[in-house]
Amino acid sequence: MTTVLHKTTKLSLPAKVQDATTLLIEDHKLVDGLFKAYEKALTKTIKKKLVSQICTELSVHTQLEEEIFYPAVKKALKDHELVPEATVEHETLKSLIAQVEGVEPDGEMFDARIKVLCEYVEHHVKEEQEEMFPKAKATQLDMKELGGQIAARKQELMAKRS
Ligand SMILES: [Fe+2]
Ligand SMILES: [Fe+2]
Known part of the structure; x- marks a missing residue:
């Protein structure tokens, strides 16, 4: 007769929940790295791949902020300025993304569009x-709770795009 000590040895523990701002800053760093790689890219194939990644990351990131982070921040701060301004900047970002997404990197005008997109993202x-x-961090907002929501939604959105 054997005694079962553990119901299962394969526990699927949830990944450590990170603060919303930590997750968003990670996205910012990732995109910054992709832009830096673009500057050094020598072939059209590499540029095309990097642009595709940049567009995916930026599109998912702006959607996460608009769906989850910005509304929470707007409410907590009773904000009528920061969030509307950031939302308008997202609109500009989306139009810059639309100019390069799926487009062949065909020379200096394309490189210029990426450069402007990069500078706009930096700003x-x-x-x-x-x-x-x-x-936002100075308010009573539960950043871990928001981080959990952002991480879950990001998984969904990335899965849709892949
Ligand atoms: Fe952001
Ligand atoms: Fe943003």
Whole structure:
């Protein structure tokens, strides 16, 4: 007769939940790395792959912020300025993304569009990280709870795109 000590040895523990801002900053860093790789890319094939990744990451990231993070921040801060401004910047980002997504990297005009997109992302990220995120963290918002929602939704959105 054997005694069962453990019901299962294969526990699927949930991944450690991270703060919303930590997750969003990770996305920002990832995209920054992709832009840096683009600057060094020598072939059209590599550029095309990087642009596809940049567009996916930025599209998913802006959607996560608009669906989950921004509404929570707007409510907690009773904000009528930071979130609307960031949302308008997302609109510009989306139009810049639309100009390069699925397009053949065909020379200096394409490179220029990527450069402008990169600079615009840098500007937007700076405002989020230096203004919006610190203000949001100073509220009663549960950043872990929001982080959990963001991580789950990101999985869904990435799966749809792959
Ligand atoms: Fe954003
Ligand atoms: Fe962001």
